[in-house]
Amino acid sequence: MQKFVAAAAFVLLAAATAQAQQASYTWTGMGVNASGSSKCPTYKMTINVDVDGTTLKGHFQQQGRDERHFETTVGAGGAFKGKAQVGGGGTMDVTGTISDKRSDIILDGYCKFGGVLTKK
Secondary structure: OHHHHHHHHHHHHHHHHHHHOEEEEEEEEEOEEOOOOOOHHHOEEEEEEEEEOOEEEEEEEEOOOOEEEEEEEOOHHHEEEEEEEOHHHOEEEEEEEOOOOOOEEEEEOOEEEEEEOEEO
């Protein structure tokens, strides 16, 4: 019986820990000019990120354009890095950090978008 109680307690603790690692974040703001761009400050972007353990899934949408998706892994210290496909076969670099202290994201390509993520 003691083994059963200990096993049940372990399962509940593991489930609570896994659930605690799930979080959603958002950022909305204007772009910053990248090399060769001049209209970025007129582009509004919304970025949403969902984290489940070490899996990070995100989607972003520039106002008036199609929604795009990306997926990457959160590494040691909460850092992540990946690529997102955009129109015309191009890509944007996706970098950031997810942590208890501060979470941020940057999409860098034809323009730079991002900043501090707000937990939903």
